[in-house]
Amino acid sequence: MKPTVVIGGGIVGLFTAYFLQQQGEEVIVVDKGDMKENCSTGNAGMIVPSHIVPLASPGMIAKGISWMFSSKSPFYIQPRLDKRLIDWCLQFYRHSNAKHVAQSIPYLKGISLYSKQLYMDFVATHGNEAIKLQDRGLLMLYKTREGEKEEAELAHLARESGLNAEILSKDDIRKLEPNQEVDVRGGVYFPDDAHLSPKDLYRILKNHLKEHGVQLKSNVGITGVEKAGSKITAVITSQGKIDCSHVMVCAGSWSGEIAKMLGFRLPMMGGKGYSFELTNTPELKQASILTEARVSQSPYGDKVRFGGTMEISNRIDMINMRRVQGIFESIKAYYPEFQADFPSQDKIWKGMRPCSPDGLPYIGKAPGWENVAFGAGHSMMGVSLAPATGKLLADLKTGKIGTLKTDAFAVGRYAGKL
Ligand SMILES: Cc1cc2nc3c(=O)[nH]c(=O)nc-3n(C[C@H](O)[C@H](O)[C@H](O)COP(=O)(O)OP(=O)(O)OC[C@H]3O[C@@H](n4cnc5c(N)ncnc54)[C@H](O)[C@@H]3O)c2cc1C
Structure with a gap:
């Protein structure tokens, strides 16, 4: 039997390989990068069943436009005459409405809860020492009346959908964050969210896969395919040909290029973000999002990681230190007593979130292929949704039909639209 080739060794590709291998499949993961650093290694590591509202939602367009005029803002689209970008923006605009949000909620909730359960199973099997999963919820902090209104509405939506959400006062927040002042009006607490260490998870998964016979081929890019009818029989790589029985495309922000290679349209843009780690003094204890600044804060004992910004851009190599400054300034705005020195450029991590419109x-x-599947475009939730995505793809391969509704995630939903 020929192997299944997984294109892309980010967190989605690794979890796909993990579940395929568990089913007894022979698996080869190929990645054009070094598999040491990618979008899956330096993110905030939050597992977020609370995130049931997609990025394309009412209010995002107006907010996005106002943010475009500040060099430190959390959102930016690099303006350029690029057909793919214009197309993507048009689709984003079309979906930024209440109907799309209402339709998406049951799908996002279903896959998120499933994924969280798979993480808990993963921890039960492999132990928690390495990945440091902290099942302590997520706090959405706000400073302004407008922020309060927005977050209360989201809490209401979450409760209506059967999720737990608590609106907290400043005093309540003090109990969760006892070591320092938190300068906010209040917050919404989602007790069922969690966070983990993404770089440790990534390392553990790679080691596990290698120990179980999965080949991980780094610095090997896919350049083409060989086919027979509607089946791929081999992938052509920068280092030769690999015969295969099935192909799973988990190539993150670059998945649209693979779709193009296969003859269909899959709109995707990279949403660049940054993060940095600081010494955690005085110690922050509660994973939080500083909502007006769109900055995440993930504590890991003596270290804490701050992350943010979404630059729709095709340049992964550049670091915009003005936006990093924007993230940094938000720390003092929410935690005035936190002791932080501005990190130097070499301490900044960057990653491209794979964003569907x-x-x-x-x-x-x-679409049009018998033995090819995709798992991509998870935007701000790739870590959160990776186990469920991997399991769904592995089950697809064996023909196992689950109960989770996934038709809203159809890979071919833009294939014919221009
Ligand atoms: C600042 C920041 C904070 C974030 N915080 C969170 C969070 O708290 N929770 C959460 O769930 N998500 C978070 N995310 C998002 C999350 O990091 C991504 O959604 C996730 O990492 C995407 O994983 P992936 O496997 O799809 O893509 P990637 O990690 O980008 O992996 C794709 C891989 O495919 C490879 N590839 C591409 N093209 C080819 C080719 N032609 N041939 C071979 N290989 C190829 C690439 O080299 C890459 O290694 C955050 C992101 C950022 C930037």
Whole structure:
């Protein structure tokens, strides 16, 4: 039997390989990068069943436009005459409405809760020492009346959908964050969210896969395919040909290029973000999002990671230190007593979130192909949704039909639209 080739060794590709291997499959993961650093290694590591509203939602367009005029703002689209970008923006605009949000909620909730359960199973099997999963919820902090209104509405939506959400006063927040002042009006607490160490998870998964016979081929890019009818029989790589029985495309922000290679349209843009780690003094204890600044704060004992910004850009190599400054300034705005020195450029991590224009991932069979599936486009939730995506793809391969509704994630939903 020929192997299944997984294109892309980010967190989605690794979890896909993990579940395929568990089913007894022979698996080869190929990645054009070094598999040491990618979008899956330096992110905030939050597992967020609370995130049931897709990025494309009412209010995002107006907010996005106002943010475009500040060099430190959390959102930016690099203006350029690029057909793909214009197309993507048009689709984003079309989906930024209440109907799309209402339709998306049951899908995002279903896959998120499933993924959280798979993480808990993963911890039960492999132990928690390495990945440091902290099942302590997520706090959405706000400073302004407008922020309060927005977050209270989201809490209400979450409760209506059967999720737990608590609106907290400043005093309540003091109990969760006892070591320092938190300068906010209040917050919403989602007790069922969690966070983990993404770089440790990534390392543990790679080691596990290698120990179980999965080949991980780094610095090997896919340049083409060989086919027979509607089946791929081999992938052509920068280092030769690999015969295969199935192909799983988990190539993050670059998945649109693979779709193009296969003859269909899959709109995708990279949403660049930055993070940095600081010494955690005085110690922050509660994973939080500083909502007006769109900055994440993930504590890991003596270290804490701050992350943010979404630059729709095709340049992964550049670091915009003005935006990093924006993230840094928000720390003191929310935690005035936190002791922080501005990190030097070499301490800044950057990653490209794979963003679909409707804020929903692409999971399932590729249109027109019998033995090809995609798992990509998870935007701000790739870590959160990776186990469920991997399991769904592995089940697809064996023909196992689950109960989770996934039709909103159809890979071919833009294939014919221009
Ligand atoms: C600042 C920041 C904070 C974030 N915080 C969170 C969070 O708290 N929770 C959460 O769930 N998500 C978070 N995310 C998002 C998350 O990091 C991504 O959604 C996730 O890492 C995407 O994983 P992936 O496997 O799809 O893509 P990637 O990690 O980008 O992996 C794709 C891989 O495919 C490879 N590839 C591409 N093209 C080819 C080719 N032709 N041939 C071979 N290989 C190829 C690439 O080299 C890459 O290694 C955050 C992101 C950022 C930037």
